[in-house]
Structure formats: C-alpha cells, structure tokens
Amino acid sequence: xxxxxxxxxxxxxxxxxVLFQVFLLAFQxxxxxxxxxxxxxxxxxxxxxxxxxxxxxSTVRGGWRNYIDLRHTHAENERLRxxxxxxxxxxxxxxxxSAEADRLAVLLNFRDSHTEAPxxxxxxxxxxxxxxxxxxxxxxxxxxxxxxxxxxxxPEGVVGKIVEVFPNSxxxxxxxxxxxxxGALLPDTRTHGVVKGTGDPSLRLDYIVPDEKIRSGExxxxxxxxxxxxxxxxxxxxxxxxxxxxxxxxxxxxxARLDRxxxxxxxxxxxxxxxxxxxxxxxxxxxxxxxxxSGEAQPPxxx
Amino acid sequence: MSTRAQAEQHIxxxxxxxxxxxxxxxxxxxxxxxxNKYGSWLGMLELPLLITxxxxxxxxxxxxxxxxxxxxxxLQDAVSHLPIGLYGIAKTLVGYVASSLGGRVDTExxxxxxxxxxxxxxxxxxxxxxxxxxLLARPATYFSWKLLVASAVNALIAVLIFxxxxxxxxxx
Numbered sequence: 001x002x003x004x005x006x007x008x009x010x011x012x013x014x015x016x017x018v019l020f021q022v023f024l025l026a027f028q029x030x031x032x033x034x035x036x037x038x039x040x041x042x043x044x045x046x047x048x049x050x051x052x053x054x055x056x057x058s059t060v061r062g063g064w065r066n067y068i069d070l071r072h073t074h075a076e077n078e079r080l081r082x083x084x085x086x087x088x089x090x091x092x093x094x095x096x097x098s099a100e101a102d103r104l105a106v107l108l109n110f111r112d113s114h115t116e117a118p119x120x121x122x123x124x125x126x127x128x129x130x131x132x133x134x135x136x137x138x139x140x141x142x143x144x145x146x147x148x149x150x151x152x153x154x155p156e157g158v159v160g161k162i163v164e165v166f167p168n169s170x171x172x173x174x175x176x177x178x179x180x181x182x183g184a185l186l187p188d189t190r191t192h193g194v195v196k197g198t199g200d201p202s203l204r205l206d207y208i209v210p211d212e213k214i215r216s217g218e219x220x221x222x223x224x225x226x227x228x229x230x231x232x233x234x235x236x237x238x239x240x241x242x243x244x245x246x247x248x249x250x251x252x253x254x255x256a257r258l259d260r261x262x263x264x265x266x267x268x269x270x271x272x273x274x275x276x277x278x279x280x281x282x283x284x285x286x287x288x289x290x291x292x293x294s295g296e297a298q299p300p301x302x303x
Numbered sequence: 304m305s306t307r308a309q310a311e312q313h314i315x316x317x318x319x320x321x322x323x324x325x326x327x328x329x330x331x332x333x334x335x336x337x338x339n340k341y342g343s344w345l346g347m348l349e350l351p352l353l354i355t356x357x358x359x360x361x362x363x364x365x366x367x368x369x370x371x372x373x374x375x376x377x378l379q380d381a382v383s384h385l386p387i388g389l390y391g392i393a394k395t396l397v398g399y400v401a402s403s404l405g406g407r408v409d410t411e412x413x414x415x416x417x418x419x420x421x422x423x424x425x426x427x428x429x430x431x432x433x434x435x436x437x438l439l440a441r442p443a444t445y446f447s448w449k450l451l452v453a454s455a456v457n458a459l460i461a462v463l464i465f466x467x468x469x470x471x472x473x474x475x
Contacts, residue, residue, distance in 0.1 A: 010365035014399045017373050021388035025438055028386045042381030049333045127340035128383040129332045135384045173384055
C-alpha cells in the first residue's frame with residue numbers, strides 16, 4: 001500500500017512533503033486558523049478505537065484485578081478454594097460496581113446541588129497521542145449540545161475547557177497544558193492572577209506582585225474573568241512560593257486529579273456555581289440519588 | 304544495469320503481510336493515547352516513533368519511510384492540541400533517514416537496535432525543538448535528564464517489541 005513508484009527521486013519527495021507541512025504550519029500560525037477537517041477525520045478514525053479500548057481495558061482490568069487478587073489466595077482444599085474464589089470474584093465485581101456507583105453518585109449529588117448551572121456528565125475515553133500536549137477526549141459531542149470553550153469540571157475542581165467538538169466526542173484542553181490559562185483569584189485577599197499550565201502535573205499562578213502576602217496551602221479559585229469558568233470554583237492549592245521580579249513564582253497543585261480522570265462534568269453555560277461541599281456518597285448498596293428532571297446528569301455511558 | 308542498481312539488489316528488503324504496517328501504526332497511536340491517559344510517566348514512551356523507525360528500517364525504501372513517518376506524525380498532530388505538521392515533519396525526516404540507513408547498518412541485532420533507537424529518539428526531539436523555536440517561536444529546551452531517560456526507556460521497549468514485529472514479515 002505504501003510502496004511508491006518514486007524510488008528514483010526520494011529526496012525530491014522528501015522536500016515536497018516537508019515543505020507542504022511547513023506551509024501547513026505557517027497557514028495555521030500566521031492566519032491563526034485551524035485545519036479542522038484533518039482533526040475531524042483523525043478523531044473520527046481514532047475515537048471509535050479509543051472507545052472500544054476504554055471498554056476493553058475496564059473489562060480486562062476488572063478481570064485482571066480479580067485474577068491477581070485471587071491468584072495468591074491459599075486454599076485448604078479444592079472445593080473450599082473454588083467456593084472462596086467464586087465468592088471473592090462476586091465480591092470484587094460488587095466492589096467495583098460500588099466504587100463506580102460512588103463516583104457517579106458524587107457527580108449526581110454535585111449536579112443536584114447546583115441546579116442553577118446546566119451540566120452534562122461525560123466519560124473520558126482517551127488522551128492525546130503525543131507527550132507534549134495535555135488533552136483528553138470525552139464521549140460527548142455536538143449531538144449532546146457540547147460547544148467550544150465550555151468549561152469541564154469535576155466536583156473537586158476545574159479540569160479544562162472544550163477545544164474541539166466532533167459529532168460524538170470532544171477534545172478537552174486540560175488546565176496543566178502549556179497553552180492553558182485560567183482567570184484566578186485568591187479568596188482571602190481577592191487578588192487576581194492567571195493560572196497557567198506547565199506541561200507538568202503542577203500549575204503556576206502568574207501576575208502576583210511581590211508585595212502580595214501569599215501563603216502556602218492557600219486555595220486558588222476561578223475569578224470568572226475569562227468568561228469560560230464559573231466564578232469561585234476551586235482551581236488548586238498553593239504549594240510553593242518564590243519571590244521574584246516583577247512577579248512571584250507560585251506553584252499550584254490542581255484540585256482535580258488530572259492524571260486520573262474517568263468521569264467529568266461539562267458546564268453547558270457559564271453560570272456561577274456556588275461552592276458547596278458535595279454531600280457524601282451513599283453507602284454501598286444503597287441507591288444513589290436520582291438525576292435532575294432534565295436528565296442532563298445521566299451517568300456517562302460506556303459507548 | 305548500473306552499479307547502483309546492482310548494489311540495491313543486494314540489500315535485503317523485508318516485506319510485510321497486507322495491512323500489517325497500517326494496522327500496527329493505528330494500534331500504536333491508540334495505545335499511545337491510552338498510555339498518556341493512564342499515567343504521566345508512561346507518557347515518555349513514543350510508540351508511534353518506534354513504529355516509524357521499525358518499518359522504515361525494515362522496508363529500506365526512503366519514499367515509503369517518509370510517507371509512513373508523515374502519515375503517523377500528521378495523525379499524531381491531529382489528535383493533539385499542537386499545530387498540524389509539527390510531529391509530521393519530525394517523523395517524515397525520521398522515516399526518510401531511517402529507511403536510508405536501513406541498508407547500511409545492522410538493524411537486526413538487539414544492541415544495534417538499542418543504539419539506533421536512541422539516536423533517532425534524540426534526532427526526533429531535536430527536530431521538534433528546532434521547529435518549535437524557529438517556526439512557532441515557542442520556547443523549547445532540548446536537553447534534559449528526562450530526555451536522556453526517555454530515550455533509554457524507548458530504546459529498551461524497542462528491543463522488546465521489534466522481535467514481535469519481526470513476526471509480521473513475510474518469509475523471504
């Protein structure tokens with residue numbers, strides 16, 4: 001398929017292919033235009049595989065955990081061991097379902113306690129295929145009323161914003177991506193700044209002058225200035241402060257667990273969200289609270 | 304027949320079963336996306352690059368190598384937030400150089416594979432850094448300890464997965 005009849009002039013071909021891509025880069029940078037068609041095709045090709053992969057991994061992981069957990073169980077005799085394994089297997093399945101139900105219950109409780117802000121639950125189905133950008137794909141797209149620049153959160157804090165929308169999926173730029181920026185403020189002093197991604201797990205808070213008294217452990221929340229994220233929503237906690245000119249160098253640990261995202265909430269409008277503590281998840285076995293009448297906070301489906 | 308054509312006849316070119324190259328390339332992209340999703344340290348693996356290097360070295364046809372590198376790189380760009388062309392150019396060059404090199408050095412021995420991958424990993428990162436600085440005017444540092452570790456880890460992984468990929472070759 002990839003055998004080209006141009007064996008005689010590969011260097012010319014190399015020049016043509018590289019120049020084409022240089023012009024493609026220049027087109028995107030100079031005109032600030034995105035080549036959406038290519039991204040759409042790529043997403044249409046790869047996201048179904050990622051969906052299938054996510055489902056397979058969660059299934060295999062569940063089975064593998066059961067296998068590993070049970071593998072070293074000592075047995076007194078074959079009949080008892082078989083019975084024990086069967087019960088353990090059943091128990092693990094129930095625990096796994098319970099943990100998933102707890103996570104979804106937290107999302108539902110969060111949604112129910114913020115009925116003023118329409119939001120949609122989504123499942124994380126994949127991430128970018130490079131080691132530089134920090135993006136994820138979710139299983140909600142245009143058909144679910146997802147639009148660009150919508151905020152993505154978890155009950156713990158801000159996750160990122162929608163940067164690309166496809167028919168059945170969307171790409172989220174995480175707040176720890178180098179291109180990310182979140183309008184932020186320090187609740188105690190109402191000092192405004194901008195939280196930027198570093199490409200690493202931590203974030204940094206910019207534009208805080210040296211005169212400002214900042215303390216480690218202080219919470220950073222959204223300011224709402226960027227018109228993307230709702231005001232007063234947790235962004236992270238200050239972990240390190242270094243005095244510098246003209247601005248202090250402040251490191252932040254994100255509130256949301258950006259490296260372990262499985263379900264997220266997409267805010268369908270930039271309504272202010274009053275910060276409340278999400279009610280505790282119900283005990284395993286008890287039914288989670290129901291979704292809002294609009295049904296927008298349905299648990300994210302696997303497919 | 305020219306001397307060059309005669310020499311080319313002596314270069315062993317590996318053929319693969321139908322769809323193997325495309326299938327493995329897609330698989331690498333999907334798996335890479337999962338690695339980036341499930342763990343930050345796993346993000347240092349560059350499976351699409353390893354696949355580009357492997358098939359370019361095996362096919363030993365520069366046109367095929369650069370086409371494969373360009374396709375994988377552009378797809379990688381398309382599902383990232385980066386401008387499209389960044390990884391495309393880097394992998395095009397890797398594919399071209401690797402396929403040109405394939406007939407000149409031993410690409411079958413694990414030790415030579417280890418060092419070839421280290422060299423190409425650094426070449427790939429150097430091209431990315433250069434493109435970031437020159438074309439995109441973005442600050443980008445080339446050397447870091449993380450890069451050194453990442454190149455060694457990728458080379459080790461390559462030594463492990465290349466023999467598995469050898470099974471996709473048609474018997475000569």
